[in-house]
Amino acid sequence: xxxxxxxxxxxxxxxxxxxxxxxxxxxxxxxxxxxxxxxxxxxxxxxxxxxxxxxxxxxxxxxxxxxxxxxxxxxxxxxxxxxxxxxxxxxxxxxxxxxxxxxxxxxxxxxxxxxxxxxxxxxxxxxxxxxxxxxxxxxxxxxxxxxxxxxxxxxxxxxxxxxxxxxxxxxxxxxxxxxxxxxxxxxxxxxxxxxxxxxxxxxxxxxxxxxxxxxxxxxxxxxxxxxxxxxxxxxxxxxxxxxxxxxxxxxxxxxxxxxxxxxxxxxxxxxxxxxxxxxxxxxxxxxxxxxxxxxxxxxxxxxxxxxxxxxxxxxxxxxxxxxxxxxxxxxxxxxxxxxxxxxxxxxxxxxxxxxxxxxxxxxxxxxxxxxxxxxxxxxxxxxxxxxxxxxxxxxxxxxxxxxxxxxxxxxxxxxxxxxxxxxxxxxxxxxxxxxxxxxxxxxxxxxxxxxxxxxxxxxxxxxxxxxxxxxxxxxxxxxxxxxxxxxxxxxxxxxxxxxxxxxxxxxxxxxxxxxxxxxxxxxxxxxxxxx
Amino acid sequence: xxxxxxxxxxxxxxxxxxxxxxxxxxxxxxxxxxxxxxxxxxxxxxxxxxxxxxxxxxxxxxxxxxxxxxxxxxxxxxxxxxxxxxxxxxxxxxxxxxxxxxxxxxxxxxxxxxxxxxxxxxxxxxxxxxxxxxxxxxxxxxxxxxxxxxxxxxxxxxxxxxxxxxxxxxxxxxxxxxxxxxxxxxxxxxxxxxxxxxxxxxxxxxxxxxxxxxxxxxxxxxxxxxxxxxxxxxxxxxxxxxxxxxxxxxxxxxxxxxxxxxxxxxxxxxxxxxxxxxxxxxxxxxxxxxxxxxxxxxxxxxxxxxxxxxxxxxxxxxxxxxxxxxxxxxxxxxxxxxxxxxxxxxxxxxxxxxxxxxxxxxxxxxxxxxxxxxxxxxxxxxxxxx
Numbered sequence: 017x018x019x020x021x022x023x024x025x026x027x028x029x030x031x032x033x034x035x036x037x038x039x040x041x042x043x044x045x046x047x048x049x050x051x052x053x054x055x056x057x058x059x060x061x062x063x064x065x066x067x068x069x070x071x072x073x074x075x076x077x078x079x080x081x082x083x084x085x086x087x088x089x090x091x092x093x094x095x096x097x098x099x100x101x102x103x104x105x106x107x108x109x110x111x112x113x114x115x116x117x118x119x120x121x122x123x124x125x126x127x128x129x130x131x132x133x134x135x136x137x138x139x140x141x142x143x144x145x146x147x148x149x150x151x152x153x154x155x156x157x158x159x160x161x162x163x164x165x166x167x168x169x170x171x172x173x174x175x176x177x178x179x180x181x182x183x184x185x186x187x188x189x190x191x192x193x194x195x196x197x198x199x200x201x202x203x204x205x206x207x208x209x210x211x212x213x214x215x216x217x218x219x220x221x222x223x224x225x226x227x228x229x230x231x232x233x234x235x236x237x238x239x240x241x242x243x244x245x246x247x248x249x250x251x252x253x254x255x256x257x258x259x260x261x262x263x264x265x266x267x268x269x270x271x272x273x274x275x276x277x278x279x280x281x282x283x284x285x286x287x288x289x290x291x292x293x294x295x296x297x298x299x300x301x302x303x304x305x306x307x308x309x310x311x312x313x314x315x316x317x318x319x320x321x322x323x324x325x326x327x328x329x330x331x332x333x334x335x336x337x338x339x340x341x342x343x344x345x346x347x348x349x350x351x352x353x354x355x356x357x358x359x360x361x362x363x364x365x366x367x368x369x370x371x372x373x374x375x376x377x378x379x380x381x382x383x384x385x386x387x388x389x390x391x392x393x394x395x396x397x398x399x400x401x402x403x404x405x406x407x408x409x410x411x412x413x414x415x416x417x418x419x420x421x422x423x424x425x426x427x428x429x430x431x432x433x434x435x436x437x438x439x440x441x442x443x444x445x446x447x448x449x450x451x452x453x454x455x456x457x458x459x460x461x462x463x464x465x466x467x468x469x470x471x472x473x474x475x476x477x478x479x480x481x482x483x484x485x486x487x488x489x490x491x492x493x494x495x496x497x498x499x500x501x502x503x504x505x506x507x508x509x510x511x512x513x514x515x516x517x518x519x520x521x522x523x524x525x526x527x528x529x530x531x532x533x534x535x536x537x538x539x540x541x542x543x544x545x546x547x
Numbered sequence: 548x549x550x551x552x553x554x555x556x557x558x559x560x561x562x563x564x565x566x567x568x569x570x571x572x573x574x575x576x577x578x579x580x581x582x583x584x585x586x587x588x589x590x591x592x593x594x595x596x597x598x599x600x601x602x603x604x605x606x607x608x609x610x611x612x613x614x615x616x617x618x619x620x621x622x623x624x625x626x627x628x629x630x631x632x633x634x635x636x637x638x639x640x641x642x643x644x645x646x647x648x649x650x651x652x653x654x655x656x657x658x659x660x661x662x663x664x665x666x667x668x669x670x671x672x673x674x675x676x677x678x679x680x681x682x683x684x685x686x687x688x689x690x691x692x693x694x695x696x697x698x699x700x701x702x703x704x705x706x707x708x709x710x711x712x713x714x715x716x717x718x719x720x721x722x723x724x725x726x727x728x729x730x731x732x733x734x735x736x737x738x739x740x741x742x743x744x745x746x747x748x749x750x751x752x753x754x755x756x757x758x759x760x761x762x763x764x765x766x767x768x769x770x771x772x773x774x775x776x777x778x779x780x781x782x783x784x785x786x787x788x789x790x791x792x793x794x795x796x797x798x799x800x801x802x803x804x805x806x807x808x809x810x811x812x813x814x815x816x817x818x819x820x821x822x823x824x825x826x827x828x829x830x831x832x833x834x835x836x837x838x839x840x841x842x843x844x845x846x847x848x849x850x851x852x853x854x855x856x857x858x859x860x861x862x863x864x865x866x867x868x869x870x871x872x873x874x875x876x877x878x879x880x881x882x883x884x885x886x887x888x889x890x891x892x893x894x895x896x897x898x899x900x901x902x903x904x905x906x907x908x909x910x911x912x913x914x915x916x917x918x919x920x921x922x923x924x925x926x927x928x929x930x931x932x933x
Contacts (some may be wrong), residue, residue, distance in 0.1 A: 095917070346788060367791025378789060387783040398779065398790040411772035523735050 028052045028090065029185055029217050030076065030107065035085035037071050045071040046241045046384075049083065056462030058208060060220045060232035060249070062261055064331065064500065068241040073188045076219075077109040078102030086541045108179030109188040114171050122146070122174045129178045142181075149181055155207060169200035176207070182330050187211065188219045192225060205231050223261070223331045225254050225539040237261055256370055258535030262502050289510065294355070296317030296494040297343070297463050302352035302362075304335075304342045312338035313349070314518030315353065320463060320494040327509025327526075328498040330538050335518035336498045337379060340467045343378045345369045345495075346384075356463060358381075370399055373462030377452055377469050379498070385452045386440045393436040396422045396455050421458070429454035430480065446477030453481055463494040470504060482508060502534060516540045558698075563605055564903075574852045578899070579848065580862065582895030590888055591881060601873050601881040608872025609865030615747035615872075621820065623864030624750075625650070627757035627856055628812035629842025631764055632805035634851035636700075638768060639801035640781035640794075645689060645704030646809040647839025648711030649682040653810025654826055654835050655683035655715045657817045658723045661733035670739035674818050675811060680859065683803045687712060690802035694795045700802075708839070712832070719828035730829030734910020741819035753819025758857065760808055767855035812838060844890055847897045866890060 030053045037046040046068045053059060063069045074080040076087060078096030078483070086093045089105070096102040116125050127142040143159055150156055155173050172192060173289050179187060189208075193201045208231060209217055220232060228249065235252060237245035237260040245252075245260040285475055297320040306312030313335045320326040328336055341347035343354055345366035354362050356372045366376075378384035386395050397406050397418055406418050422436040429450045433443055440448060449469070456464065466485060470478035486508060489495050499505050505512055506526045513520045514537040521537040609619050629646040636643035660674040689703035723732045742752040768774035780787040780797040783901035787794055816834050817826055827833055845863050849856035870886030 097922075344789075345791075365791055365793070366789060370791060376789070383783070383785050384789045385786065387779050387786045389782050390779065394775065394779075397775075400788065401775050401790070407772045413770055413772055413775060415770070 018107075024501055028054050031088040032072065032076060033086050033088050033093075035072065035075060035082045035087070037068070037075060037080065038083045044241055046075075047084075049238065049241070049242070049243045050085075051236055051246075053217045053219065055215045055217055056096065056212055057183070057234060058220060058232045060228040060235040061219055061221045061238065062223065062228055062235055062257060063238035064223065064261060064502070067238040067261075069238055070190060070279045071111060071241075072238070073190065073221060076102070077107050077188055079109075103179075103182050106183070106185035107188070108182055108184035108186070110172065110175045110179060110190065110192060111316075112190045114175050116163045116171060116174060119162050121160050122163055122166075122177070123159045125163055125174055126178050126181055145181060146177060149177060153177075153180060153207065154210065155180075161371055169203075172200075172204075173352070182213075184216070186217045186219070188221070191223075192220065193222065193224065201227075216536060223539060225257055225261075225536065225541065229254060230239075254303065254307070254536065254541070255532050258532050258539065262531045262538075264533040289321050289324045291319070291321050294358070295321040297354070297356055297496065299343070299354045300352055300356075302339065302342060302354060303340045304347055304349035304352075306335075306338050312518055313342065315352070316513075316515075316518070316520055318513055318520070318523060320496050322492045322494050323489060324510040325489050325495040325497050325508050327504040327505035327512040328496070329512055329534065330500075331500055332500045332513035334515045336467070336515055338466055338518075339515075340376075340379065340496075340498055344374065344378075344465055364398065367402070370459060373459075375456035375459050375461035375464045377449075377456050377464065377466040379467035379471075381445075381448055381452055385461050386448060388441040389439060391437045391439055392426075392431075392433055392443075393422045395417050395440045395451060396425060397496070398455065400455070400459060409436065416494075425451070425454040425458060429484075446473045449473055449477065449481065451538055453484060457484065457488065461493060463496065464488055465496045465498075467498045468500060469497070470501065502531070502538075506531075573855070576848050576850060576855070576859065579893050579896035582896045583891075586892035587885060587889035591885060595608075596879055596881050596885075600876045601885070603883075604873040604876030605866070605869035605886070607869070609869030613745060614748055615868065617745040618748035619861060619865040619868040620754055621748065621750040621864070622867045623860040624754045624757050624815050624819065625812040625838045626842050626845045626860040626863055627761055629839045630814065630845035630849060630856045630860060631761060631842075632808040632812075632839070632852065633843045633846040634849070634853070634856060635764060635768075635777070635805045635808070636801045637846070637851050638781045639777045639797050640784060641652065641690075641693070641798060641801060642701045643689075643704055643802060643805050644701055644843070645686060645707050645839075646805070646812070646842050647837070648704070648708035649685045649806045649809030650813040650816075650839045651711040651715035651832065651835055652685040653678035653682040653813030654817045654832075655718050655723065655732075655813070656810065657814040658719075658735070658826060659734045660739045660818070661723070661736055664736075665738060667738040670736070671741060671818065674735070674739050675814050677808040678810040678814030680810065682808070682813065683806035686802040686806025686809065687799065690799050694798055715826075715835075716828055716832060719826050724828070725825065730827060731823070732826045732828065735818050735824040739818060740821075740824055741815075743821055749821045751819040751821065753815040756811055756815055756819070757860075760811060761853040761857055764804070764808075770854075773800065775876065809842075810883050811838060811882045812842070816885070841890070844894045844897075847894060 032049060032051040034048045034050050035046055036044070036048055038044050049072055051067065051072065053169070061069045061073070067217065068547050071080065075082050075202070078099045078101055087095070094105065096105070117128065120128065123139055123143040123146055123206055126146060127137045127139050131137055146159060157170050157177070159278070163174055166174070193206060198528065199503065208220070210231065212218060220227070222228060232249045235245065235247055235249050235257060237257065260417040299319070300317045302313055302316045303311065304313040314338060318326065330336060339348060343361065345361070345364055345368070348363045352362070353360065356374060359372055361369050361372060382388060387398065393415070400406065401413070402411070406414055408414055411462065419436045425431060426433060431443070431447050431450045431454065433447060440451065443451065453469070464485065469481050469485070473481070479519060485495055485497065497505060506529065509526060511523060511525055512529065513523045515521070516532060516538060516542065557714050584602065588602070591598040591601055608615055610616055632646040632649065633643055657674045659677055660670060663670070663673065665673060685707060689698070689700050689707055692698035692703050693700045719732050720729070725731050725733050741753040744750045744752050744754065766928040768778060776787070776792045777797045777800060779790060779930065780794045781876055784794050816838065818824065820834065826835065837868065842861060845856060845859045848862065849859035866886050866889065870883050873886070874880045874883055
């Protein structure tokens with residue numbers, strides 16, 4: 017028995033054996049996930065954001081150690097201390113965000129990835145090796161041009177070549193098609209099929225159902241860190257996969273659902289929402305670019321009326337962030353209109369927007385919502401620090417009044433902290449978020465833009481924040497709720513817009529949506545395909 | 548067995564990490580000063596000096612009596628202001644290396660009071676205004692370049708230092724020159740000089756300008772909405788933008804405030820440092836030289852806090868004043884440069900907290916090493932068994 021024949025004899029190349037991953041902040045990313053990778057196979061790893069797809073592949077490729085469980089090769093358990101060890105073993109990963117040096121050529125980038133301390137980098141040799149590798153694989157890229165001058169698709173090919181040049185047996189691709197044009201996607205898939213025929217294994221992380229059907233042999237579905245399905249692609253319908261991905265109210269979830277839906281009966285007896293004319297927030301044909309210059313919001317129109325929650329569902333990265341930033345003064349959109357009670361809010365300063373009655377609970381509470389080294393009191397006036405209540409002549413801050421205000425917030429929003437002078441970074445995630453929510457609601461806003469307001473929070477804090485939003489709605493405020501948590505949106509929104517690639521696929525009430533349909537719309541299936 | 552070793556090691560690392568990062572800023576500064584003095588002592592021993600006697604001389608020369616204390620405070624006067632220049636901009640998230648040049652411009656501008664006849668009191672105020680204005684103008688140009696064209700303020704302020712240096716030298720030699728004594732500028736008229744505070748010393752009332760400016764900056768940063776915006780933009784520009792803070796404004800403002808401070812520093816030297824009350828062009832502006840750069844060291848030791856800076860400036864002023872006395876103690880005279888070695892060592896030690904902040908990376912490397920050793924030993928065991 018020699019080493020070469022071992023994998024085929026045992027049938028698998030690599031196995032994840034009941035892997036659990038708990039991050040240091042207590043988030044459980046994976047629960048007892050098991051996965052077998054065989055040669056000659058393309059496995060689709062399907063799931064919503066935060067389902068644990070990336071965590072699982074990071075563990076397989078040596079970027080993260082598992083908390084419990086093990087990675088097993090045909091020769092027994094293995095433990096990678098670094099991605100380099102995993103690469104040496106034959107596992108390579110192409111990340112969503114490329115790790116390329118922009119001013120280097122493709123050959124130089126590949127040579128850099130082969131670099132070891134105190135060895136000479138051999139560009140010429142790498143270039144030769146790459147030439148023959150490009151002939152073999154049919155992947156063609158100019159080798160002597162700085163990669164920053166290449167198209168995104170070509171850059172991705174450089175990343176793939178980088179990994180292939182290490183002669184890997186397992187290639188992991190994290191959402192590879194999200195940055196590609198349809199033609200580039202076809203080319204990528206042709207390449208993947210060829211690699212498969214050569215005997216390599218491929219894991220394709222995606223949330224696009226259509227892709228799964230075209231390219232994979234087997235689909236593994238993750239939801240909330242758990243493996244909920246492992247089916248042959250040929251035997252699974254798109255509906256089945258959609259249902260698996262977004263989940264159903266299974267027995268073990270009832271508790272959580274009850275916790276979330278106790279306001280629903282109230283919702284039914286509420287007075288009907290007056291949707292005559294324009295809403296408090298009126299958005300028409302909004303187009304905005306993303307950070308890399310692509311069109312991120314592609315003509316979105318909607319109204320949010322007083323007394324309703326308008327939910328935006330969809331997989332993250334489909335333009336929600338850019339939409340929210342455009343409406344809150346953080347991004348200047350290209351075209352379109354947006355008004356609050358008839359006053360334009362596009363392209364004006366956040367400070368002016370807050371004066372019009374906008375509260376913004378931002379998606380990234382550490383980067384955007386808080387100045388972490390600042391105290392509770394200093395954070396509690398961020399954005400309202402120039403309001404008359406807190407500021408006297410010569411812009412003197414009324415610390416006495418500010419501290420009293422913070423104590424009130426701590427009481428009202430149940431913020432656990434030692435006092436107004438505690439640094440914000442000493443608070444737990446839930447208390448930090450309550451601080452933000454408290455600060456924003458204290459503005460007495462007409463409209464609340466809440467972006468991922470409960471992400472990463474424990475059930476208690478999440479429930480509290482959802483309840484607060486519902487209370488504000490019942491008090492007649494307009495609420496725009498953007499969340500990647502589908503359950504959250506469906507349970508609380510009066511109307512839901514499903515966003516895909518910068519557009520609304522559909523706007524309807526939650527009653528009109530079953531999870532299957534939502535799942536398909538979120539994956540980009542058109543209305544016709546859904547029917 | 549190897550595992551328990553590993554956890555013990557990581558526990559040790561974690562403990563050390565906590566102890567080091569948990570040090571109070573003031574303690575860190577004190578530690579840096581002590582280590583700096585120790586480094587100086589070691590160097591002195593190597594070169595055959597008696598460090599104990601030298602330091603005795605240093606301390607006596609710095610704080611041994613009212614004359615010595617006064618001359619330490621006198622040397623602290625401009626350092627307080629240039630340190631504030633650096634700190635204000637750092638609080639706003641910018642690296643202003645330009646205090647030196649802004650101070651030159653302030654110094655030259657204050658000479659202009661020699662052309663006016665004004666009553667005492669008003670005359671000093673006019674001089675301070677000239678100096679502060681000139682410093683602010685010199686500071687705002689790099690800030691404007693940064694805000695409008697994205698020019699790195701580090702590069703531009705360093706270049707502006709050179710422009711200011713040669714411009715000031717030119718002005719001192721050819722424009723505001725004393726017609727009777729071409730090696731120096733016109734002298735500040737008596738009505739515009741800051742009176743001496745302690746008789747027969749060079750400590751003047753100018754020190755109150757420095758103290759007042761430090762207090763104003765403290766008040767501004769922590770008790771006004773403007774200062775709040777500056778600090779927020781410096782700590783987290785993204786959150787500041789979310790909070791409606793216009794970071795371009797806070798950048799400009801911090802450079803203007805910094806320039807005011809550096810300009811005033813020039814004025815305190817020219818109008819408030821007996822006996823010269825003029826700038827010497829001959830010898831390359833010796834009174835002003837390096838006061839801006841030394842201010843950066845003072846800012847570091849003072850932890851970029853106005854109150855900390857007041858204390859740190861007195862310490863540095865004492866080093867400068869005592870260094871002159873140190874030369875005459877011991878069997879062999881210790882060169883004055885040794886004081887600058889001590890200052891350099893202190894600045895290096897002050898940078899160590901940044902190193903400690905890199906500790907997680909060091910820890911990770913350590914864990915890697917431990918993991919590797921563990922694997923090697925296991926492999927060894929297996930091979931032994933086979």
